[in-house]
Amino acid sequence: xxxxxxxxxxxxxxxxxxxxxxxxxxxxxxxxxxxxxxxxxxxxxxxxxxxxxxxxxxxxxxxxxxxxxxxxxxxxxxxxxxxxxxxxxxxxxxxxxxxxxxxxxxxxxxxxxxxxxxxxxxxxxxxxxxxxxxxxxxxxxxxxxxxxxxxxxxxxxxxxxxxxxxxxxxxxxxxxxxxxxxxxxxxxxxxxxxxxxxxxxxxxxxxxxxxxxxxxxxxxxxxxxxxxxxxxxxxxxxxxxxxxxxxxxxxxxxxxxxxxxxxxxxxxxxxxxxxxxxxxxxxxxxxxxxxxxxxxxxxxxxxxxxxxxxxxxxxxxxxxxxxxxxxxxxxxxxx
Amino acid sequence: xxxxxxxxxxxxxxxxxxxxxxxxxxxxxxxxxxxxxxxxxxxxxxxxxxxxxxxxxxxxxxxxxxxxxxxxxxxxxxxxxxxxxxxxxxxxxxxxxxxxxxxxxxxxxxxxxxxxxxxxxxxxxxxxxxxxxxxxxxxxxxxxxxxxxxxxxxxxxxxxxxxxxxxxxxxxxxxxxxxxxxxxxxxxxxxxxxxxxxxxxxxxxxxxxxxxxxxxxxxxxxxxxxxxxxxxxxxxxxxxxxxxxxxxxxxxxxxxxxxxxxxxxxxxxxxxxxxxxxxxxxxxxxxxxxxxxxxxxxxxxxxxxxxxxxxxxxxxxxxxxxxxxxxxxxxxxxx
Numbered sequence: 001x002x003x004x005x006x007x008x009x010x011x012x013x014x015x016x017x018x019x020x021x022x023x024x025x026x027x028x029x030x031x032x033x034x035x036x037x038x039x040x041x042x043x044x045x046x047x048x049x050x051x052x053x054x055x056x057x058x059x060x061x062x063x064x065x066x067x068x069x070x071x072x073x074x075x076x077x078x079x080x081x082x083x084x085x086x087x088x089x090x091x092x093x094x095x096x097x098x099x100x101x102x103x104x105x106x107x108x109x110x111x112x113x114x115x116x117x118x119x120x121x122x123x124x125x126x127x128x129x130x131x132x133x134x135x136x137x138x139x140x141x142x143x144x145x146x147x148x149x150x151x152x153x154x155x156x157x158x159x160x161x162x163x164x165x166x167x168x169x170x171x172x173x174x175x176x177x178x179x180x181x182x183x184x185x186x187x188x189x190x191x192x193x194x195x196x197x198x199x200x201x202x203x204x205x206x207x208x209x210x211x212x213x214x215x216x217x218x219x220x221x222x223x224x225x226x227x228x229x230x231x232x233x234x235x236x237x238x239x240x241x242x243x244x245x246x247x248x249x250x251x252x253x254x255x256x257x258x259x260x261x262x263x264x265x266x267x268x269x270x271x272x273x274x275x276x277x278x279x280x281x282x283x284x285x286x287x288x289x290x291x292x293x294x295x296x297x298x299x300x301x302x303x304x305x306x307x308x309x310x311x312x313x314x315x316x317x318x319x320x321x322x323x324x325x326x327x328x329x330x331x332x333x334x335x
Numbered sequence: 336x337x338x339x340x341x342x343x344x345x346x347x348x349x350x351x352x353x354x355x356x357x358x359x360x361x362x363x364x365x366x367x368x369x370x371x372x373x374x375x376x377x378x379x380x381x382x383x384x385x386x387x388x389x390x391x392x393x394x395x396x397x398x399x400x401x402x403x404x405x406x407x408x409x410x411x412x413x414x415x416x417x418x419x420x421x422x423x424x425x426x427x428x429x430x431x432x433x434x435x436x437x438x439x440x441x442x443x444x445x446x447x448x449x450x451x452x453x454x455x456x457x458x459x460x461x462x463x464x465x466x467x468x469x470x471x472x473x474x475x476x477x478x479x480x481x482x483x484x485x486x487x488x489x490x491x492x493x494x495x496x497x498x499x500x501x502x503x504x505x506x507x508x509x510x511x512x513x514x515x516x517x518x519x520x521x522x523x524x525x526x527x528x529x530x531x532x533x534x535x536x537x538x539x540x541x542x543x544x545x546x547x548x549x550x551x552x553x554x555x556x557x558x559x560x561x562x563x564x565x566x567x568x569x570x571x572x573x574x575x576x577x578x579x580x581x582x583x584x585x586x587x588x589x590x591x592x593x594x595x596x597x598x599x600x601x602x603x604x605x606x607x608x609x610x611x612x613x614x615x616x617x618x619x620x621x622x623x624x625x626x627x628x629x630x631x632x633x634x635x636x637x638x639x640x641x642x643x644x645x646x647x648x649x650x651x652x653x654x655x656x657x658x659x660x661x662x663x664x665x666x667x668x669x670x
Contacts, residue, residue, distance in 0.1 A: 194599070195530065195564060196571065224595055225557075229530060229564030236531065259631065260559055263638045264529070273661055276631060280660045296594065296611060303598045325615045326608055 020266035023215070023240045027061035028054050028258055030283070031081055032105060033243075033250035035065055037290050041079030046282050047092050050246065053278035055098045057262060058269040061127060064089065067106040067116050083116070089124050096124045103127035105157070106143060108136035113143050120151030127153040130181075134164045134172050141179055148180040155217060155241065157185040161201070162192045162305050173208035183215040183241045184208070188230060191223025191253055191302035198230040202237040217241030222253040223302025225294055231256040232264055246275060247283040249290075252308035253298035291315060296325045300332050310335065355601035358550070358575045362396035363389050363593055365618070366416055367440060368578075368585035370400055372625050376414030381617050382427050385581065388613035390433045392597060393604040396462060399424065402441040402451050418451070424459050431459045438462035440492070441478060443471035448478050455486030462488040465516075469499045469507050476514055483515040490518040490552060490576065496536070497527045497640050508543035518550040518576045519543070523565060526558025526588055526637035530568040537572040552576030555591050557583055558637025560629055562591040567599055581610060582618040584625075587643035588633035626650060631660045635667050645670065 030050050031042055047064060054062045065081025073082055080088040084104040096102060102125050106113055117128060128147035132140035140156055147154045156176055161169060176184055186198070186205050193201070198218070205216040218234035218241070220227040231242055244261045248254035259279055262270045297311035314328050365385050366377055382399060389397045400416025408417055415423035419439040431437060437460050441448055452463060463482035467475035475491055482489045491511055496504060511519055521533070521540050528536070533553070540551040553569035553576070555562040566577055579596045583589035594614060597605045632646035649663050 194567065222560075224598075225560055225563050225592070228560050232529065257560070260634065263559075263634065273664060276660045276664055279631065296614065299595065299598065325611045329608060329611055 021235075021240070022267065024235065024265060024267065025060040025215075025241050026258070026261065026265070026270070027063060027103065027217075027241060027243050028059050028245065029063040029105075029219075029243050029255070030245040030247075030249050030258070032063040032065050033245055033255055034286075034290070034292070035079065035081045036251040037249075037292050039078050040065055040081035042081065044092060046286070047081075049278050049282040051092055051100075053246070053274045055100045056274035057271045058267075059100060059258075059262075061101045061103050063103040063105060063129065064092070065104060066111075067104045067113065067128070068110050069112045069116070071112065072110055084125070086118060086123055093124055101126035101153070103129055103153075103155075105129040105131050106147075108132040108139040108143060111143075113146055117147060117150060117152075125152065127155065127182075129155040129157055129185075131157045131159055133159055134161070134168055137172050137175060141175070144179050144181045154181045155183040155185055156181045157187050157217075157219060159187050160189040160307075161187060162190055162197075170204070170208075173205060177208045177212050177214065181214065183217045185217035185219055185241065185243075186234065186239070187219045188221055188227075190305055190307060191221035191227065191298065192305040193220075193226070193230055194224075195226065195230055195233040198233045199237055202234045202239050206238050215240045217243065219243040220256050221250065221302070221308075222248055222255065222294055223298045223308065227254070227256040228260045231261060247279045249283055249286070249292055252292065252312055253294050253302065254292045297328055300329055304332055304335075306332065306335065356570075356575070357602065359570065359600060359602065360395040360550075360576050361593070361596065361600070361605070362398060362438065362552075362576060362578050363394050363580065364398040364440075364554075364578050364590070365580040365582075365584050365593070367398040367400050368580055368590055369621075369625070369627070370414065370416045371586040372584075372627050374413050375400055375416035377416065379427065381621070382416075384613055384617040386427055386435075388581070388609045390435045391609035392606045393602075394435060394593075394597075396436045396438050398438040398440060398464070399427070400439060401446075402439045402448065402463070403445050404447045404451070406447065407445055419460070421453060421458055428459055436461035436488070438464055438488075438490075440464040440466050441482075443467040443474040443478060446478075448481050452482060452485060452487075460487065462490065462517075464490040464492055464520075466492045466494055468494055469496070469503055472507050472510060476510070479514050479516045489516045490520055491516045492520040492522050492552075492554060494522050495524040495642075496522060497525055497532075505539070505543075508540060512543045512547050512549065516549065518552045520552035520554050520576065520578075521569065521574070522554045523556055523562075525640055525642060526556035526562065526633065527640040528555075528561070528565055529559075530561065530565055533565040533568045534572055537569045537574050541573050550575045552578065554578040556585065556637070556643075557588040557590065557629055558633045558643065560634075562589070563595045566591040566596060582614045584618055584621070584627055587627065587647055588629050588637065589627045632663055635664055639667055639670075641667060641670065 065084045130140045130143045144154050216239045218239045220230045244258035245255040246258050248257040259275050262272050297314045301308045301311045400419045465475045465478045479489050551574045553574045555565045579593035580590040581593050583592040594610050597607050632649045636643045636646045
């Protein structure tokens with residue numbers, strides 16, 4: 001596979017197995033996306049292990065959680081990674097004197113970014129990622145400006161684009177391309193995209209970013225066992241910001257597994273060995289209480305381009321009371 | 336996704352979501368490839384369920400096992416699907432008065448095809464698949480001729496092509512293209528191919544078959560979670576014979592899951608519902624005693640383009656005695 005052959009404008013076929021694209025950045029969001037499966041409650045031991053592993057593995061960015069509103073989401077109801085308070089972050093990373101950059105994500109209309117996001121020089125965070133549905137882009141733009149003025153790198157993650165009309169997406173991308181955001185993410189929220197769609201959308205995102213200096217990112221879900229395949233398809237097309245999680249830990253069917261992605265990327269700064277250790281020692285044991293990853297129910301919501309909530313609710317039902325998968329299929333087909 | 340847009344010679348982009356390619360054939364090899372994980376010992380109940388499900392789901396071919404030598408592989412050491420004797424087949428399928436065709440696979444140099452493969456008019460089998468390494472092609476050609484003369488449809492499955500030199504493969508394909516074989520399979524034995532490689536190889540196989548009327552098939556393994564992605568990449572390029580297994584049951588990391596593939600294909604003759612039922616009722620319960628599917632150890636052999644046997648042996652070690660995955664990594668990196 002030939003990541004280097006994919007320039008941002010065209011695949012000229014002149015790359016080789018022995019070269020790589022140094023612009024590629026890997027973002028680990030194990031704790032952030034995984035937090036959607038346990039109300040953001042991880043032991044400090046696990047969070048520290050993920051942090052130290054990312055440093056050792058040469059990962060570029062680590063995202064531990066959300067900067068979401070404490071009024072809408074009271075602290076008592078969630079673990080610390082729903083809000084990423086500075087003291088919680090520093091308990092894990094100290095002053096983070098490493099090459100690993102830290103990010104947090106903030107959902108449009110679910111955060112009090114004006115007060116909860118500190119100026120960058122008072123925070124260990126390096127990047128703010130703004131998650132937005134297409135109709136929230138005006139709010140997202142304010143958040144991007146706020147984070148940018150506070151001194152952060154920024155990304156915008158347009159969610160659920162598999163349900164967005166083409167014209168709306170084109171217009172949304174045009175607007176975002178005029179903002180100061182650094183990276184625009186293609187997000188397959190429902191795990192419903194096939195590689196051909198990822199290829200076409202990545203090209204569309206890159207075209208919208210052309211001449212702006214912005215990068216395109218990719219964030220996938222594994223409902224159809226395509227999270228990794230779609231991530232490398234986006235790489236081949238020219239996406240340079242890549243989200244992944246250890247053992248694919250993440251909401252529902254989970255995300256692109258970091259261990260597969262690092263195995264694929266040729267940049268010698270990346271190291272697979274520490275990731276293997278962390279997955280075995282710290283992430284797989286979480287399976288005793290957390291149930292993420294491919295399942296027929298997630299496959300069906302992905303296939304039908306639906307939010308995974310029906311499947312999550314199905315799997316939350318105790319196994320003895322759970323209806324058959326055929327009954328679930330009949331229900332989601334009606335939905 | 337756009338299976339119809341992919342003609343055998345070029346993707347002209349004129350297909351649509353609402354059309355499909357009627358030439359596509361799906362082959363279920365759940366019992367055949369899964370048999371490599373349990374010495375071909377399945378209960379008749381499971382085999383019958385798979386057969387009946389394939390009939391109900393509109394699957395085109397069902398492969399239950401091997402026609403391998405009883406001298407090399409004594410009957411006492413294996414379940415019935417190592418040899419696919421006519422009485423075993425008929426115990427499951429009767430005279431198979433259905434549209435589902437039946438196949439068995441025969442390994443070059445591991446079978447007594449002259450005597451063990453009956454004339455087609457005395458068998459419920461419709462197709463013989465010849466599995467061969469590149470250096471066994473002369474033997475494979477004799478087997479193809481034998482099966483063809485006996486009245487069978489035939490395929491040839493060239494194994495482990497990820498380890499074959501390009502010139503050797505080109506020459507092998509040229510020779511096979513001159514044989515009476517019906518379909519030439521691209522086989523990713525080690526689960527090591529990325530989609531770009533599958534695209535290029537599928538094109539190469541199609542080019543070798545051009546003007547012969549032969550079809551190209553695809554058989555994948557899931558070591559890098561790419562079995563399904565690579566199968567649909569081959570479809571898009573023009574492969575028309577597609578191997579898949581229920582719940583991905585198969586050697587090591589397993590195969591392309593039939594439920595994903597049927598969810599993807601647009602031909603209305605295919606039905607997902609009976610497959611979901613069979614996976615839940617008959618295949619998932621096998622997990623109590625059989626351990627197939629993605630695992631870090633299979634990922635590593637795939638990444639390194641090695642036979643999965645080191646990973647299979649690693650996973651056969653009782654968990655309490657198994658070395659860490661990092662130690663396994665260090666060992667396979669040395670191999």
